Amino acid sequence: MGTPDADLAAAAARGDRRALEDLLDRHTDRVFAICRRVLIDREDALDATQEALIAVARRIGTFDGRAQFTTWLYRVAMNAALDESRRRARRPLPIDLNTDRASADVPIDSLVADRVDVDAALATIPVEFRAAVALRDLGGLDYADIAEILGIPPGTVRSRIARGRAALADRLGNRDDPSHRHTERST
Amino acid sequence: MTDTPLDPLAPEAVDELLSARADGEFDAAARDLGMTPLDAQARLDATPGARERERALVAARDAIADAPPLDDVTRRRLVQRAAAPVVPARVLGARRSGRWLVPAGGIAAAIALVIGVVALAHSSGSGAKASSANASATAPTQHVTEASGQINSAADLRRFVRGLPDSVNRSATAPLQSENYGAAPTPTTHAAVGGLSAKTQASGTTNAKPNRDEALRVDCPATLAKQLHATSPVLATRTVRSQGTRAVVVLFVKDKRTLAVLYDPKTCVPLITYLSP
Numbered sequence: 001m002g003t004p005d006a007d008l009a010a011a012a013a014r015g016d017r018r019a020l021e022d023l024l025d026r027h028t029d030r031v032f033a034i035c036r037r038v039l040i041d042r043e044d045a046l047d048a049t050q051e052a053l054i055a056v057a058r059r060i061g062t063f064d065g066r067a068q069f070t071t072w073l074y075r076v077a078m079n080a081a082l083d084e085s086r087r088r089a090r091r092p093l094p095i096d097l098n099t100d101r102a103s104a105d106v107p108i109d110s111l112v113a114d115r116v117d118v119d120a121a122l123a124t125i126p127v128e129f130r131a132a133v134a135l136r137d138l139g140g141l142d143y144a145d146i147a148e149i150l151g152i153p154p155g156t157v158r159s160r161i162a163r164g165r166a167a168l169a170d171r172l173g174n175r176d177d178p179s180h181r182h183t184e185r186s187t
Numbered sequence: 188m189t190d191t192p193l194d195p196l197a198p199e200a201v202d203e204l205l206s207a208r209a210d211g212e213f214d215a216a217a218r219d220l221g222m223t224p225l226d227a228q229a230r231l232d233a234t235p236g237a238r239e240r241e242r243a244l245v246a247a248r249d250a251i252a253d254a255p256p257l258d259d260v261t262r263r264r265l266v267q268r269a270a271a272p273v274v275p276a277r278v279l280g281a282r283r284s285g286r287w288l289v290p291a292g293g294i295a296a297a298i299a300l301v302i303g304v305v306a307l308a309h310s311s312g313s314g315a316k317a318s319s320a321n322a323s324a325t326a327p328t329q330h331v332t333e334a335s336g337q338i339n340s341a342a343d344l345r346r347f348v349r350g351l352p353d354s355v356n357r358s359a360t361a362p363l364q365s366e367n368y369g370a371a372p373t374p375t376t377h378a379a380v381g382g383l384s385a386k387t388q389a390s391g392t393t394n395a396k397p398n399r400d401e402a403l404r405v406d407c408p409a410t411l412a413k414q415l416h417a418t419s420p421v422l423a424t425r426t427v428r429s430q431g432t433r434a435v436v437v438l439f440v441k442d443k444r445t446l447a448v449l450y451d452p453k454t455c456v457p458l459i460t461y462l463s464p
Contacts, residue, residue, distance in 0.1 A: 017270055017272065020270045021266050021267070021270045024265075024266045024269055024270060025262065025263075025266045028257060028262045028265055028266055029254075029256040029257050029262065032254075032257050032265075033254035033256075036254060037251060037254065043345075044342065046261070046265070047340065047341045047342035047345060048342075049265055050265055050268060050269065050341045051340055051341055051342075053265055053266065053268075053269030053270075054268070054269045054341075054459075056269065057269045057270050083340070084340065084342055087339075087340060087342060087343070088342075117250065118250050118251060121247075122251070133251055134251075136210065137248050137251040137252040138251070138252055138254060142210075143210070143212055143215075154215070155219045158203060158206070158207050158212060158215070158216055158219070159199075159203055161206055161210070162199075162202045162203040162205075162206035162207065162244075163199075163202070164251070165202070165206050165244045165247040165248050165251070166202040166206070166244065166247070167247075168247035168250060168251060169202075169240070169243035169244050169246065169247040172243060172246060172247060172250070
C-alpha cells in the first residue's frame, strides 16, 4: 500500500505537484469508469473525466479529510458527468463511431461484449439511475453516501441500483437464452 | 400491500430485495417494502426463479464494475493537464514591466502575429470568405470575435476546435514556416459569426496603440505557448464567452497536434486546454 490518499491530498494542497499527480493518477481509471457508465459515450466520458480532474486539482485545498478522499472525488466526478450529460442533452451531436475505439491492451471481444451488453442495457435507463449504479458498483460507495451525493433518499438509491442491474440482467438473459428470464420487467 | 406472506413477490420487489442483498442492504430493503427481513426471505423463497434471478443480478453487478482501464498515454495526459500549474498573475505583471526576459524569436513573432491578426469569417458572405482565403495564405494567425460562442467545458472546447474552418485546422496540422509570421501589415477582421454583422479593417491603416485589454491579450498567447510547450507560434485566436465572461481561445501546434487553450484574457490563466488526438 502506498501513501494514503489523505496524505497525498494534504501534500497536494500545500502545492506539491508530484503528490497531486500521484493522487490523480491513482484514481483516474476509476473516475473515467464512473463517467463512462453514466455517459455511455467514451469521448464524453473522457471530457467529463478531464473536467473532474481539473476540478479536483483546483479544489484540493478544500478537501478537509473528514470524509474519505474517494467519496469526495466521486462526488466531483459525478457532478462533472451529470454536467456533461446536461450539456449533451442541450446540444445533441451525431455519434462518431470511430471515437469509441479500443485501447491497445483491451481484447476486442471483451470490448465488444462490454459495449453491446453493458452500454446497451444501461442506455435503457435514465442517466440518474446510471449514476446510482456507477457510484455503487464502480465507486463502492454505500447507499447513504450515494444518497447524499445525488440528493435523493436511500430507498430511491436502492431502487435505482436494482433497476440498473436488472436492465443488464434482462439483456444478458435475452442474449443467452430468453427462456432463462425468470422475471419479466416492464420498462 | 394485499399479498399474503407467502405470495410470490412482484418482479420489481424481487429485484430490489436481491440487488440490495448483494450490497448488504437486505434488511433495510425489506423494511422499506413493508416486510420484516424474515417475511421478505420467506416470500422470496416462494417466488419461482428467485435464486436464478439473484445470480443474474450479481452477474450484472460484476459486469458493470468490470470497466476497462484507460491506456497509459491517455491517463498520463489527463493527469498532466489537470495538474498543470496556472500562470501566476505576478509573472504576467513582472513581464509587462520588463523584468521577465523572453527569447525574442518565436514568441516575438507570435506577438506580432496576434497584433496583426487575420480574418476568418467562415459563415459570413463570399467576400469575407475570399478575404479569409487570401489572408490565410500570407499569415496563418486568425482572429474571430464570436459573439455567440460559449465554451464552458473541455467538451465545448473540443467541439469548438472540431467546428473551426478547415483552413484553421490545416494550419494546425501543416508544417509551419516561421517567415509566415513576420508578414505585416495583415488585415484584421472581427466577424460576428451566425449572421451577425462583421467589421473588417486593415491593421496597417492605423497606428493606434492597443488598449489595456488588447495588450493583455497579446501577451497571453506567448506566455501560454511557453508554459504549455507549444511547438508553434500562435495559429489562431478567437474571442468567446466562458461562464458568462469574455475569454479567448488560442490555437497552437504541439507535437503535430492541435493544442487549443481557453484562457482568461485579463489574467492569462488557462481555463481549459484541449489537445487533439
